[in-house]
Amino acid sequence: MKKFLLNVNRKEFIFITTLLIIIAIVATLPTGFQKQEYRYxxxxxxxxxxxxxxxxxxxxxxxxxxxxxxxxxxxxxxxxxxxxxxxxxxxxxxxxxxxxxxxxxxxxxxxxxxxxxxxxxxxxxxRIDQELLLIGLFALVIILFSGFTGVRTLLSFAFALLSIWKILIPAMLNGYHPLFVALIVGNILTIVTLLLVAGFSKKAYAAIISATICSLATCLLAIVFGNIFNIHGAVLEGAESLLYAGFLNLDLTSILQAGIYLACAGAILDLAIDISSALEELVNNNPHIPKTALIKSGLNIGKSVVGTQTTTLLFAYLGSFITVMMVYVAQGTPLLNILNSKAIAAEILHTFVGCIGLVLVSPLTSFISGVMFAREIRRETG
CATH class of the missing domain: 2.40.50.140 (Nucleic acid-binding proteins)
Known part of the structure; x- marks a missing residue:
């Protein structure tokens, strides 16, 4: 057991060191779109x-x-x-x-x-000084309350921010397919985040597998229902400015669909690790629990968590769209007119595709975790 812990620690040390090197490299990468200012x-x-x-x-x-x-x-x-x-x-x-x-x-x-x-x-x-103060306060609070896990969280946060700013956005601007790029970057961020938070453990592997599968499902749903809703990507704020800036080759609709996936990817990985961690705790406290009982426990846990997570997702989207809703209500706009408007339909697409992804990740994580932990139980009891 001691040898196993040493191997895990060595794995994590190598992983974190490698990630720090990657973060340093990505931070120095040029986006390729530096503004050409006047000389003087x-x-x-x-x-x-x-x-x-x-x-x-x-x-x-x-x-x-x-x-x-x-x-x-x-x-x-x-x-x-x-x-x-x-x-x-x-x-x-x-x-x-x-x-x-x-x-x-x-x-x-x-x-x-x-x-x-x-x-x-x-x-x-x-505002740079105030922004740095707020970021520093966030870092201090998370380290004080989470210890070394908080440091890992900050690494994950930095890696995600740099990946989006230095890789995802420039790749999209260069004409690469937005959904393809978003899936690659999003899944890499999912893997890195879960390994940082949960380490090289079965609960991390189960969460990674289920979150990756559900990310593909949300992308598919975004494409299908985006076409059914007949919503063009120009509904995104700033989309037309990109066209006027000369990026006429951009597929704005695919960018909209990629944005839907990225917006719910964080909630999906969060729910996946919540369920797999809970099931790991059950196995640790009851090593002889049957696989079916373990999966059933995961489903029951998921039922409670999914309800709050979907509501959280709804609050997040409504919060960013509250002024538009206020305008509609203040003008006495009929409900059917509101629901048929392109802007509101796009938010409905965002919200419910994300919610479906959350609902799917719950049973999938329960099943995958049950299978993985059941194998561990058999080895220990055998």
């Missing part, structure tokens, strides 16, 4: 010293015009200089921002060949 420009952090709102024209809740400000540059080659900057307002609440004295701003400055600044545009409020 630089993005800098700046402190707003004072503002002049005389150029702003109000029209109801919207504001148009130009806000000017005196700023002090805090980073870059012109650090310490005070200059005038401009903040153009377009009347779009989702884009426009109003600065006040004391604010931190992200500013694009331009300068000539003599390094003299000739313009400064205030892009947005500077």
């Amino acid at each position: 420009t630089e993005g800098v952090r700046a402190k707003v010293i004072s503002v002049n709102n005389m150029g702003i024209n109000g029209s109801g809740i919207y504001k148009l015009g130009d806000q000017s400000a005196i700023i002090e540059i805090e980073t870059g080659s012109h650090k310490g200089e005070q200059i005038q900057a401009n903040n153009l307002l377009t009347g779009r609440l989702s884009v426009d921002k109003i600065f006040q004295a004391g604010d931190k701003a992200w500013v694009l400055i331009g300068f000539d060949e003599n390094n003299k600044i000739n313009f400064a545009n205030m892009i947005d409020h500077y």
